[in-house]
Amino acid sequence: MRAILLEGGKPVLKEVPIPKLLEGDVLVKMKACGLCGTDVEKICGQYTASQPILGHEPAGIVEQSTVDWIKPGERVFAHHHVPCYECYYCKKGSPTMCPYYRKTNLDPGGFSEYFRVPAWNVSRGGILKLPDNVSFDEGSFIEPLGTVVRAQRRIGIEDKDSVLVVGAGPMGLLHVMLLKTKNVDKVIVSDVSEFRAEFALSIGADVALNPKKIKVEEEVRKFTENRGVDVAIIASGSPTAIVSGLRSVRKGGRVLLFGVPYKGTVLDYDVSDLLNNEISIISSNAGIEEDMIEALRLISTKKVQVEKLITHRFKLEEFNEAIRISKDGKTIKAIIYN
Template sequence: MKALVYHGPRELIWEDAPDVTLGPKDVKIAVKAVGICGSDVHGYLGLTGRRTPPMIMGHEFSGVVESIGEKVTLWNAGDRVTVQPAQFCGTCDFCKAGQTNLCGNKRFYGAMDCNGAMAEYIAVPEHLLYRLPDNVPFDAGSMIEAAAVAYRGVKNAGDLTGRHVLVIGAGTIGQLVVSIARLRGAKRIYISDLSDARLATAVKMGADVTLNPQTMDIRKVVMDATEGKGVDIAIEAVGVTPSAKQSIELLRTGGTAVWIGNSAKFVEVPMQEIVTRELRIRGTYIYSHDEFGEVLEMVNSGGISFDPIISLRAKMSEGARWFAQLADSPGELIKIVLIPE
């Protein structure tokens, strides 16, 4: 088969790769759409240590069942599917409690040395598959994973009804946080980013107020709108010191900050402010297997639309070009979905 193989920093080659091996409970999938995640771009640049060359990236994907292992009972050739890509053990305490995202034995497709879906085919255990409804296109099917990350982050913020919510970062995850926060009853949604183009897209996703720290006094805007109190909830979707600080500085006393961003290993924050104002800081990590399915239902019912944020559909064989573009000069690009020839 052909695959987009990562050989090291800035080295992606569309080349022949060994065909996937099908275990007795595995399903072979012909990949129809795979998204380029921000973490993939960081891996492409060699910044994270989470991509071990040579390997195949890609954890946001959908496709069609090509063939099944001899013990597979739930799927047949021709089924349209999307895949929850965190392979969990099912036997540890976290898995038994439904917190499969915290499984210490999990492997993640498209990360470390576990080959992903930027290829013609991928084989995965049958229990990781979800049926993709006929009315959900493959490119939307590849977006379920990112939406699930955003969904868990919003859930971990608690009840949003009537709340002022700040979203920091207008990349794919931040955009989807806006959409889901709107669905969950937020009163007013603010979003902060350095790109006016991305901020304009966020309005289409449901944001009320856009904030660009480079061109305005965002603290004044937020405080004027909240009677000097600050937002009730801040959801950080970048993962660096400036955005982490922003999630604290614009938060009301007793408020909650949820951190989804996972870029920097360490950030510097005002600890005394956290302590003296009794702020809550909560981390959130990917999603549980069940939450992935919940998001698929939301998409199927029309609650979430990906149209504003899918910037481009490109051939998988041309993936190296688009990785370089996202790394060096993304411009207005938010999500690029790679499709087969």
Template sequence: MKAVFVKREGGGVELRDVEVPTIHEGEILVRMKACGIDGTDIEKAYGKPITPPMLGHEVVGEVVESKSPEYEVGDRVFVHHHVFCGKCYYCLHDSYTMCPLFLKTTIEPCGLAEFFRVPKINIDRGAALKLSPNLSWEDAVFIEPAACVLKALRRVDFKAGDTVSLVGVGPTGSLFIKLLKFLGAALVSVADLSEFRLKMAKKLGADIVINPIQTDFGEICRRATDGIGVDIGILGTPTAKPIQTLLQTIRRGGKICIFGAPEKGEKVELDFSWFFINEVSIITSYSTSEVETTLIHRLIENGKIFFNDLITHRFRLSQAEEAFEVAKDASKSLKVIVENE
């Protein structure tokens, strides 16, 4: 079968022929139907990633072989690649994604493959969610990224009526716009360098969209909040530099959320005293867990929210290299989906 991997040299991705995984007791084999490409996949393919090298983790498909009593051939599933143990110190203190088990768990060989094996531990920990027949693959493929966004909003303690600024509206950053509007944000103000992505952001419901090179984002956000600044600022870029732009939008006592995965070793200079005297908190959010995937699944299944209007491109698995080239081009793509032929 075909599966996508990071090229051994030179960056980018390549298709390789690998064996269809063999499943053991308690496991399932899934035929991939759709898989999203996100910022961390791009970083794995072209940058210096801090996340594991597996490509394709926003994946949905159909069970084609089952050695688990809970799943039958033909079941449609969303599968989360990482699970937490539920009993270690981190899990007992709500730091599920910091659980030592979390990064040790994965699917084999990856989500961007014709078939993948779901290990017993993922099954046991509730990582494979059954999808109802009327839920489309393109709706379900957003369960993982939307769950990451929901987790971040919970970590910054977002409340209805809050005002929010967002720097970087790539494929996952854009999900913030939809969830924030759905959850009752009073203002969603976004900045990005890509005119294409700003246009998409406006369509998705952002109240203010600006290019920070041309316009002072801090001033725009303050003007929209009676000179106060926003309650929450989200850094959705895979680089730390725009944090300076983001900080100019924040009110005293506000919070910023580091959401886009920075490259390994990324550094930025910050005025420490400013954070202290203005009581601005920095909160980070990494990945997601079944705590949020199950909630997003329910919201999507019940027709409360959908995200498929973010999709700009669809590719077949055999076109994976092209899919990645398009996905990394911020001037023409937002969400890129890879489908099995």
């Protein structure tokens, strides 16, 4: 079968054997797999949060199964990282910090004709069956939307909150879409790309700001009776984005760190402002099965219309083209097909 693998930091289309199943494993034929910003960063060698396996937003059809409750022909989403649900971290509410979480993965990754879902994942709820009304395209958004679901739960979005989303890439836009299902007051987006800022408006953001043209922390105060926003969601790893969020929240405001910064990122920010203004920072790293289930519910009930974010579609053999186009910022979401 064909698979995109990392070789010396470069993605290469290889001919490899179809993975052999052990007891408890499931083999899935990939039908759609989203290209994530972290895939692009893994290729550039700048991703810092886990091992470099490509493709973690897959949906497909079960080809072979060793468990009786999953049958060949069933349409599924598979989650790449699954915690043990038993260790100290899992029991204390930090399951994505479980030592097993990042050791689990799809074999050889989501960008391949077939991938093996290990028994570990299968037995802990890491496979969800897709209802008939959920397409493979939509199924490929379960993982990214699941991480957004968990992040917004952690920061605690409240009624009438005004929210600034810094960074209008696919993750920032999923944040916007999820916020719009809640009773929030205003969703303001900032992005240096005019294309992405416009896109944010088209999917429901109330205001889009371009930090190249205006000072975001001053502009948001015009929309919030001079206070600043209640919550800033940083859907970008850049230090300027993080500082922009810290400076845009009101006194007592909350900042959600969601985008993954490069290793060695240091902020140009006076930390005394945090305490003097009682600003809280919460980070959120990935998601677990309950978040994936909620994401699937939001997608199947059409509350979050994820397919609106798809701007590009590529075949496996066009993978390098997908990376090239994604890097120049003209895409929102690119989906890779078998």
